[in-house]
Amino acid sequence: MKLHPSAAILLALSLPLSQAQSPRPAATTLHHYLYVANPGTRNYVEYGGTGITIFDIDNHYKFVRRLPTWKVTEGHEPENVKGIAASAQTGRIYVTSLTRVMALDAITGRVIWDKAYEGGCDRLAISPDGKLLYVPQLEGPQWHVVDAATGDVIKTIETKSGSHNTIYSADGSHVYLAGLKSPWLSIADTKTHTVTSQVGPFADFIRPFTVNGADTLVYVNTNGLLGFEIGDLKTGLKLAHVEVKGYEKGEVKRHGCPAHGIALTHDEKEIWLADCHNTAIHIFDNTVMPPVQTTTIKARDCVGWLSTSLDGRYVYSSTGEIIDVNTKKVVATLTDELGRQVQSEKMLDVYIANGKVTKVGNQFGVGMKP
Numbered sequence: 001m002k003l004h005p006s007a008a009i010l011l012a013l014s015l016p017l018s019q020a021q022s023p024r025p026a027a028t029t030l031h032h033y034l035y036v037a038n039p040g041t042r043n044y045v046e047y048g049g050t051g052i053t054i055f056d057i058d059n060h061y062k063f064v065r066r067l068p069t070w071k072v073t074e075g076h077e078p079e080n081v082k083g084i085a086a087s088a089q090t091g092r093i094y095v096t097s098l099t100r101v102m103a104l105d106a107i108t109g110r111v112i113w114d115k116a117y118e119g120g121c122d123r124l125a126i127s128p129d130g131k132l133l134y135v136p137q138l139e140g141p142q143w144h145v146v147d148a149a150t151g152d153v154i155k156t157i158e159t160k161s162g163s164h165n166t167i168y169s170a171d172g173s174h175v176y177l178a179g180l181k182s183p184w185l186s187i188a189d190t191k192t193h194t195v196t197s198q199v200g201p202f203a204d205f206i207r208p209f210t211v212n213g214a215d216t217l218v219y220v221n222t223n224g225l226l227g228f229e230i231g232d233l234k235t236g237l238k239l240a241h242v243e244v245k246g247y248e249k250g251e252v253k254r255h256g257c258p259a260h261g262i263a264l265t266h267d268e269k270e271i272w273l274a275d276c277h278n279t280a281i282h283i284f285d286n287t288v289m290p291p292v293q294t295t296t297i298k299a300r301d302c303v304g305w306l307s308t309s310l311d312g313r314y315v316y317s318s319t320g321e322i323i324d325v326n327t328k329k330v331v332a333t334l335t336d337e338l339g340r341q342v343q344s345e346k347m348l349d350v351y352i353a354n355g356k357v358t359k360v361g362n363q364f365g366v367g368m369k370p
Contacts, residue, residue: 030353032057033064034309034316035106036334037081037095040344041304041318042254048320048334048342050078052095052104057309057349061322061332067109069095069102082138083123083166084346086360087130087148093350094148096121098138101151106350106357115151117144123346123363125166125175127190134175134188136163143177145193155193159186165208167364169215176218176233178206185209185218185231199231202238207257208305212268212367219262219271226258228273230290240290250277253302261305261345263365265325266312270294272365274303274318281306281317283328297328305345310361312368318345 034055038048052067072078079097086093086106093106099120103112120138126148127133133146139162145155161179168175168190177186183201188194200206204223211218211233218231227243249258253276261274264286271284271291279299284291305318308325315323320334320343334342349361 030351030358032310033350033352034061034334035084035086035093035348035350036342036344037069037084037346038342038344039078040081040084040346043078043080044343045078046340048336048340048344049338052084052093052109053334053336053342055334061334063335063337066337067104069104070097070100070114081344081346082121084348084363085124085126085133086348086350086357087126088351088357088360089130090148091357092130092148094124094126094133095346096124096135101133101135101146103148103151106360107352107355113151117146117153122163123165125168127168128170128172132190134166134168134177136166136177136179139164139180143175143188157188157193157195159195161186162205165206167209167211167366169211170213170366171215174215176209176211178209178220180205180207180223182206183222185220187233197236199233199236200238202229202231203241207255207259208261208274208364210262210264210365210367212264213369214367219264221257221259221262221273223257226275226277228259228262228271242284242290242293244273244275244282245293247275247278247280247282247296252276254304261303261318263306263308263315264367265315265365266308266368268367268369270325272306272315274306276302276304279303281315281323295328297323297330300333300341301343306365307347307361307363308365310349310351310359315365316347319343 054064055061082096102114119140122136135144141160143157162181164180165178185199207221209220230240263272273282281297283295301319322332351359
């Protein structure tokens, strides 16, 4: 029986991703998807609604389906999504709102647990083995160490720094904790869940940051700086202060700082820097110290975050623009099922093979060079 086109679309969206995209069995079926958490630019539903929108990377980032997250009750505004993380080991995806963390099956969208935490939530990080979450309070004094399987709090770490952004080290031995009320980056040992060292002080309070693949260098945005600074994760010293040339600081739509977003290309040869006021992304040569400004790409809106694709070929801008690392050209823009521009500061890649998650990306533009 031939289905009416509208019925066929509904059937495809009701199936797990692997079935919806692969109606016929195959020896090896590999799909690459971009998972985008909404509302991922404050609580602006005009930029993609609510839930997790999924795009087919292999099909020019075409919209595939939407996974529901928190319901919005009548008369209430949706909560900002604050972070996204995923695990290939467990096949789960995690999103934080201002108050809660939700764990979902990355393929079916089934909610596994949904919990609120004292002090709220911000941009979380997940351990490489998928067993632990580090969940910052919403600009509060603490991070919660959470069992990723159950959502139970194992321990709290107090830094009194305005807990905000969080990155796990590549080997899982350390977590980098940045508060937006402190110029110091704290480093926690994941065996004891205690802060063992700090890096800084930087020029002002730390905003977005990223680290290299060897876990030896950190690149930070700070309040008041259209540029970035570099710190040594081993010695704790600040190594460099770099400012954008040829562009002025000015009013920004969001975040209150000139540069809110920084990413390393996977080979770590370049640093990409967000510039909200000038709706631009500035690129620096990272093969020299200090890095040297080389290129600027104009964006379609305020750039408030940058991350990279799992294969290293693309940089994802919070404006919903997909940019080729080699050509520096926008190759795709994200649009949802209603034709809306999708903009979000919380997105990552998920690779699915034969109905199972095999690899996942990271919401931060971390380096991948050993």
